[in-house]
Amino acid sequence: MSTPTLSRPRSTSPSQQGHRRGGPAFTRGMSNRGGGFASKLTVNGLLLIGSAYMVVPVLWLVFASTKNAADLYGTSAYALGNFSLFENIANVAQQDGGLFFRWLSNSVMYAGVGAVLGSLISVMAGYAFDKFQFRWKDSLFGFVLVGVLIPNTATVLPMYLLASLVGMTNTVWAVLIPVLCNPFGVYLARVYSASYVPAETLEAARMDGAGPIRSFFSLGLPMMMPGYITIALFQFVGVWNNFMLPLVMLQDQQLLPVSVGISIWQGYSVPQPEFTPMVITGSLLSIIPLLVAFILLQRFWKSGLTAGSVK
Amino acid sequence: MATQALTTTVRRQGRALAGTGGRTAALFLVPFFAVFVIAMIAPVIYSLVLSFHSQQKSGLGFGEAKTVFVGLENYVQVFQSETFMEGIARLGLYCLIYVPCMVGGAVVFALLLDATVAKARKLFQLLVFLPHAVPGVIAALIWAYLYTPGISPLVQALQGGGIQINFLDSHVVLPSIVNIGVWEWTGYNVIILFTALQAVPREILEAARVDGAGEIRAAVSIKFPLILPALSVIMLFTIIGTLQLFTEPNIISKATASVTSTWVPNLWAYDAAFIRHNLNQAAAASIIIAGLAAILSLAVTRLSSRMNKS
Numbered sequence: 001m002s003t004p005t006l007s008r009p010r011s012t013s014p015s016q017q018g019h020r021r022g023g024p025a026f027t028r029g030m031s032n033r034g035g036g037f038a039s040k041l042t043v044n045g046l047l048l049i050g051s052a053y054m055v056v057p058v059l060w061l062v063f064a065s066t067k068n069a070a071d072l073y074g075t076s077a078y079a080l081g082n083f084s085l086f087e088n089i090a091n092v093a094q095q096d097g098g099l100f101f102r103w104l105s106n107s108v109m110y111a112g113v114g115a116v117l118g119s120l121i122s123v124m125a126g127y128a129f130d131k132f133q134f135r136w137k138d139s140l141f142g143f144v145l146v147g148v149l150i151p152n153t154a155t156v157l158p159m160y161l162l163a164s165l166v167g168m169t170n171t172v173w174a175v176l177i178p179v180l181c182n183p184f185g186v187y188l189a190r191v192y193s194a195s196y197v198p199a200e201t202l203e204a205a206r207m208d209g210a211g212p213i214r215s216f217f218s219l220g221l222p223m224m225m226p227g228y229i230t231i232a233l234f235q236f237v238g239v240w241n242n243f244m245l246p247l248v249m250l251q252d253q254q255l256l257p258v259s260v261g262i263s264i265w266q267g268y269s270v271p272q273p274e275f276t277p278m279v280i281t282g283s284l285l286s287i288i289p290l291l292v293a294f295i296l297l298q299r300f301w302k303s304g305l306t307a308g309s310v311k
Numbered sequence: 312m313a314t315q316a317l318t319t320t321v322r323r324q325g326r327a328l329a330g331t332g333g334r335t336a337a338l339f340l341v342p343f344f345a346v347f348v349i350a351m352i353a354p355v356i357y358s359l360v361l362s363f364h365s366q367q368k369s370g371l372g373f374g375e376a377k378t379v380f381v382g383l384e385n386y387v388q389v390f391q392s393e394t395f396m397e398g399i400a401r402l403g404l405y406c407l408i409y410v411p412c413m414v415g416g417a418v419v420f421a422l423l424l425d426a427t428v429a430k431a432r433k434l435f436q437l438l439v440f441l442p443h444a445v446p447g448v449i450a451a452l453i454w455a456y457l458y459t460p461g462i463s464p465l466v467q468a469l470q471g472g473g474i475q476i477n478f479l480d481s482h483v484v485l486p487s488i489v490n491i492g493v494w495e496w497t498g499y500n501v502i503i504l505f506t507a508l509q510a511v512p513r514e515i516l517e518a519a520r521v522d523g524a525g526e527i528r529a530a531v532s533i534k535f536p537l538i539l540p541a542l543s544v545i546m547l548f549t550i551i552g553t554l555q556l557f558t559e560p561n562i563i564s565k566a567t568a569s570v571t572s573t574w575v576p577n578l579w580a581y582d583a584a585f586i587r588h589n590l591n592q593a594a595a596a597s598i599i600i601a602g603l604a605a606i607l608s609l610a611v612t613r614l615s616s617r618m619n620k621s
Binding site for chain 1: 337343424437448454457462498551554555585590593594604605
């Protein structure tokens, strides 16, 4: 059903990109004659306004986390009041015996396992769809595409209902098992396998007597490594951001990821405003790992977006 | 075209790798389909079963509740529920405001970024992508504070300019939540569209320029049609995404009474399961939401493949 749009892999072949990247210096120099000062100002001005809209709320979070409750309501938003960032961090760390860091490490655990193991599962399946011939291949891949199109939240309550039938709610498994399932990762892996792993290499390995499993782990997987990292990165972010699944599945505060934990604190802060600085500082602390990952792994998320949608 | 090319490659490779047939493939596919069945198929089937049953207590309300087959009664109740239908209508309105704002914004920004006079492209890309690294919960929290009078620089600035606006008022809260979605997702789609724009052959643009087309003309009549395929994929995922709406209203509902516990269908289902403790109705509502998603994505794919053909 969705095959027409979704299974249209690779439009920008590496050679095309290379050509694009090599060409512009000259072309752009030429066209600059067309763009006068006014249009330069308009375009860059609009870009600046758009970026400001994206950045200012995060900046506000940074400024707000340096304030204590009184300053938060008392001073102007971007002014530095009494610098209480460290005091706020200490409060966050001490609350309920360091529960916040427990939440943070839970998030790392859920997202880490989901990313490393879940992506391996997806990559194996995508590789098989690309490289092997077997019966019902198309219909099985159809299932994968249907899986891509079903919204996550639509299956959360059904998963909860099933988990409570078998008594699995309020365990780490209730969160860990669902996050291993990443149909979009399978779709991406098939694209990556088609473009990174030449059939000739595998054929040569087979001639040399390597079995299919050995050639996957010693040839296919290393060649697909950039794709694997991309899928894992997106999976990591997806699980880290997951809110409804852990909210529904877990009651024990010791098992919560940081997203649900913070939302509980937000609930406290309504009757007790002194919780507000902790909610804000906790929010900031919880996005730092992701920001760092995104800046360091820029190359990968860009290639992931390209592979997934443009092609 | 590309699909055909891919299938032929796959076929050729398949022949070359004769001997790696069903059994090996199964080995590679079993882990994925195992989690797929556990995390998607089994829950949906179990919910279907639940949705056709109901818990009924004996006449006096004492004793064990019995599970009775009730056919479509749960579905009828869900559809007759005023709050559920209001939620659907609200979600439709949300979609109507959100999709044009977000997709339109992303297209404009990507075209600006691709304009020949644009500076510092790398930096701008990084900045617009920043919100995507912020989890939905945190994004909703940040904006909840930015909407709260007394703490928000935004409200303060507007008041300074003589504008009194309560972002959390029941008439304004929907656009306020749309804004959170726009903030979270525009940058992500800008990057996708910008990459598509980069693939537009420069020769075509150069030819247009020689023919006297200005920057804006080239953007509208050459670049835009060429990124339509990417745009249709974005539309598909955006529409599926809107049906997921849960996190933002859930967070905002703690800051204001304007967002009720049944504000959108997902919240309604959550409320049915955990507040009203009617699991059968919650199951029926989940099935309705999943079905709605399936119908919508089918419609969008059909439409976009027709558009791409013509």
